[in-house]
Amino acid sequence: MTGQLIPTSQFTRDSRVVFFTGAGVSAESGISTFRDPDGLWKKYDPMELASADGFIQNPALVLEWYAWRRKMIRNSKPNEGHISICKIQKLFRNSVVLTQNVDGYHADAGSESIYELHGNIHRHKCFLCSTPVKLKVGDEEKLNYCECGGMVRPDVVWFGESLDMATLKTAFEKVSECDIFMTIGTSTQIYPAAQLPFEAKNSGAFVIEINPEPTPFSKMAHLSLRRPAVAALSKLYEDFHANIS
Numbered sequence: 555m556t557g558q559l560i561p562t563s564q565f566t567r568d569s570r571v572v573f574f575t576g577a578g579v580s581a582e583s584g585i586s587t588f589r590d591p592d593g594l595w596k597k598y599d600p601m602e603l604a605s606a607d608g609f610i611q612n613p614a615l616v617l618e619w620y621a622w623r624r625k626m627i628r629n630s631k632p633n634e635g636h637i638s639i640c641k642i643q644k645l646f647r648n649s650v651v652l653t654q655n656v657d658g659y660h661a662d663a664g665s666e667s668i669y670e671l672h673g674n675i676h677r678h679k680c681f682l683c684s685t686p687v688k689l690k691v692g693d694e695e696k697l698n699y700c701e702c703g704g705m706v707r708p709d710v711v712w713f714g715e716s717l718d719m720a721t722l723k724t725a726f727e728k729v730s731e732c733d734i735f736m737t738i739g740t741s742t743q744i745y746p747a748a749q750l751p752f753e754a755k756n757s758g759a760f761v762i763e764i765n766p767e768p769t770p771f772s773k774m775a776h777l778s779l780r781r782p783a784v785a786a787l788s789k790l791y792e793d794f795h796a797n798i799s
């Protein structure tokens with residue numbers, strides 16, 4: 555990629571920046587998604603592995619699936635895409651990361667002001683009363699119980715569940731106030747989070763989309779980069795770094 559991709563002269567260190575990230579950002583760390591299960595998990599319906607009904611019917615299976623995913627995440631690490639996001643964040647005084655990923659890689663890469671719309675796989679909570687429960691790494695694979703008697707589950711948003719309202723409200727506020735919005739590695743098909751890029755465009759932000767495939771939002775973006783996150787973000791960081799003062 556050569557030449558400048560964005561009208562950086564419009565922006566300063568005070569410009570407000572929102573990153574909205576999805577599975578495509580972690581794909582280059584080797585983290586697969588629900589829509590692309592691999593190996594021994596292919597035979598299961600995602601609803602069996604990631605829904606409240608699935609957990610009630612077979613908690614051991616669900617915990618095994620999450621233990622497998624956690625191990626995959628711990629055996630890998632944030633990639634240059636996560637790191638470029640962190641580096642771009644440091645160029646601006648006011649930026650946030652809204653992520654649909656549950657792997658915690660944005661924090662591992664050094665990003666700040668992260669809102670995890672779909673929770674975090676390394677955290678746990680009670681299935682009944684939602685109280686956060688701290689588990690040691692070795693205890694995550696077996697069934698644990700809250701003091702109230704409820705089963706302990708991963709603190710992630712499952713199919714059929716609502717996103718945390720306070721987090722979602724903050725996300726929409728940040729998006730409606732931002733000057734630059736980047737939607738990265740997300741198919742913009744899962745609502746209500748998929749509405750965020752449209753909200754950004756309607757609020758007047760400069761909107762950049764990074765995704766190897768076209769999405770329902772692509773035609774609305776000011777700049778649509780059909781590239782994997784690592785390459786595109788590293789180019790954007792160079793542009794911002796050279797031109798933002």
Ligand SMILES: [Zn+2]
Pocket residue numbers: 680681682683684685700701702703704
């Ligand atoms: Zn409880």
